[in-house]
Amino acid sequence: MKLAVIGAGWAGLAAALSLQDRGAHVTVFEAAPLPGGRARGVDDIHMGNIDNGQHLMLGAYTETIKLIESLHPGQNIDQRLVREPLHLESADGTFRLHAPRLPAPFNTLVALLFTKGLPTSDRVLALRMMVSCRLGGWQARPGETAARLLSRYQQSTLLSRKLWSPLCLAALNTPLDSSCAQLFLNVLRDSLDAHREASDLLIPRLDLTELWPAAASRALTMRYRHLVRKVQAKPTHVEIDGEVFDGCVVATPPYAAARILFDQAEVTASVMRASADMRTPEQESEISLFRMLGAFNYRAIATLTLELESDWRLPRSMMMLDENHSRGHVGQWVFNRIGHNKQITVVISDSSDFLKQDRARFVSDIASQVREQTARHPQCKAPMPDVRYQRLIVEKRATFDATPDLARPANRSPWPRITLAGDWTDTGYPAVLEGAVRSGRSAAAVLLRQLGSSSARE
Numbered sequence: 346m347k348l349a350v351i352g353a354g355w356a357g358l359a360a361a362l363s364l365q366d367r368g369a370h371v372t373v374f375e376a377a378p379l380p381g382g383r384a385r386g387v388d389d390i391h392m393g394n395i396d397n398g399q400h401l402m403l404g405a406y407t408e409t410i411k412l413i414e415s416l417h418p419g420q421n422i423d424q425r426l427v428r429e430p431l432h433l434e435s436a437d438g439t440f441r442l443h444a445p446r447l448p449a450p451f452n453t454l455v456a457l458l459f460t461k462g463l464p465t466s467d468r469v470l471a472l473r474m475m476v477s478c479r480l481g482g483w484q485a486r487p488g489e490t491a492a493r494l495l496s497r498y499q500q501s502t503l504l505s506r507k508l509w510s511p512l513c514l515a516a517l518n519t520p521l522d523s524s525c526a527q528l529f530l531n532v533l534r535d536s537l538d539a540h541r542e543a544s545d546l547l548i549p550r551l552d553l554t555e556l557w558p559a560a561a562s563r564a565l566t567m568r569y570r571h572l573v574r575k576v577q578a579k580p581t582h583v584e585i586d587g588e589v590f591d592g593c594v595v596a597t598p599p600y601a602a603a604r605i606l607f608d609q610a611e612v613t614a615s616v617m618r619a620s621a622d623m624r625t626p627e628q629e630s631e632i633s634l635f636r637m638l639g640a641f642n643y644r645a646i647a648t649l650t651l652e653l654e655s656d657w658r659l660p661r662s663m664m665m666l667d668e669n670h671s672r673g674h675v676g677q678w679v680f681n682r683i684g685h686n687k688q689i690t691v692v693i694s695d696s697s698d699f700l701k702q703d704r705a706r707f708v709s710d711i712a713s714q715v716r717e718q719t720a721r722h723p724q725c726k727a728p729m730p731d732v733r734y735q736r737l738i739v740e741k742r743a744t745f746d747a748t749p750d751l752a753r754p755a756n757r758s759p760w761p762r763i764t765l766a767g768d769w770t771d772t773g774y775p776a777v778l779e780g781a782v783r784s785g786r787s788a789a790a791v792l793l794r795q796l797g798s799s800s801a802r803e
């Protein structure tokens with residue numbers, strides 16, 4: 346069977362490997378000159394291999410971990426990822442939440458109960474919310490935002506600011522007052538209420554392309570620098586820019602999927618032609634997918650990689666930063682770059698509003714934010730050295746806006762020979778790596794199932 350995958354991000358590569366494992370001949374079309382999509386390595390002239398964006402993974406990313414292991418047989422996963430128990434600590438040391446090595450959910454409950462930097466009343470409130478959510482099956486109310494969920498459980502402003510807001514922004518890249526409570530609860534459920542290791546923090550030791558997309562692409566037939574313009578579904582095959590395949594997985598972002606799957610003029614004509622009750626079910630589902638793809642909004646993430654004049658390490662691999670927008674202190678997380686003792690990265694989530702500012706000022710304010718806050722940490726051995734090189738990478742459409750009531754398409758499309766993959770499909774997760782990998786595997790399985798049944802029919 347001759348199949349194609351469009352897009353070599355984590356979803357597309359996961360789909361392509363699944364299809365190939367089941368005996369298909371797979372060609373991957375990718376517009377860029379390398380694999381990885383929104384999670385890829387970048388070659389910096391001064392700093393060597395850095396990433397387009399600092400990525401954090403969780404022990405709950407089971408499918409991703411399995412995929413990395415399967416591509417590197419005989420190698421311990423610890424050679425590719427640093428694994429640490431859940432530990433959230435502010436750069437100045439005033440806030441700390443640490444999960445002891447206890448069976449779940451006691452590890453996270455103890456972590457909450459002994460959080461440093463929160464009054465006892467707040468720790469009890471946080472604990473009570475976790476227990477109630479667990480008893481309620483981690484169900485939010487329909488259309489509820491994370492902010493409303495927190496107010497329903499009477500979480501204080503301090504608790505929201507110190508704990509829930511940074512966690513929500515890190516997981517959903519959407520602020521509390523507009524983010525989907527159900528997606529937030531799904532992340533809490535699968536990381537804090539699963540097996541003990543699910544809440545572990547995993548930080549890549551290698552750049553994101555080397556982590557596994559490079560090995561995946563060596564095992565596949567890749568067509569780089571091919572921006573697919575048109576996919577046409579026919580009863581017996583699909584045509585990708587005129588080339589014939591038995592079927593394909595479209596694993597591009599939604600805006601690109603809309604462009605290559607639909608002719609805007611045709612969709613408009615078919616909407617105009619028939620009133621809703623006169624449309625065929627096929628027309629109806631095409632229009633519905635077209636609308637869903639167009640309904641996504643996006644949020645930016647900026648990552649600032651700093652190379653310092655001399656070796657310097659944060660007291661922990663990853664620390665939280667306090668924000669003060671009036672001083673340009675807009676970073677939320679700072680990371681040691683593993684294996685590069687002079688390099689750190691700062692993450693600025695939901696960064697669209699800050700990007701209109703002067704870049705040089707933006708960077709120097711963030712460097713001051715890290716320097717000032719770490720200087721107050723009791724275990725910080727020396728002040729942060731001067732910055733030698735810096736690289737600010739802004740991904741303008743880093744994630745979709747994870748609002749309540751956002752309708753996300755399934756892997757199935759209106760055409761049996763085409764399935765959809767990507768972190769934006771209906772994975773139950775926000776836009777995260779594990780969602781991308783799971784959707785890729787699932788889109789591959791759905792495609793094979795549908796092709797099996799369609800060839801049986803022919």
Ligand SMILES: Cc1cc2nc3c(=O)[nH]c(=O)nc-3n(C[C@H](O)[C@H](O)[C@H](O)COP(=O)(O)OP(=O)(O)OC[C@H]3O[C@@H](n4cnc5c(N)ncnc54)[C@H](O)[C@@H]3O)c2cc1C
Pocket residue numbers: 351352353354355356357374375376377381382383384397398399400401402571572573574596597598601605646647648740742743744766767768769776777778779781
């Ligand atoms: C800065 C940043 C930080 C992040 N941090 C985290 C984190 O800490 N933890 C986490 O879990 N997730 C994080 N994410 C989210 C994570 O990166 C994404 O969920 C994941 O990479 C999405 O993978 P994907 O395959 O669905 O999409 P993409 O990676 O977008 O892949 C789509 C691919 O399709 C290609 N393409 C598009 N149009 C065409 C076309 N017409 N023809 C051919 N190819 C095409 C693109 O070039 C791209 O390679 C972060 C994202 C960013 C940007």
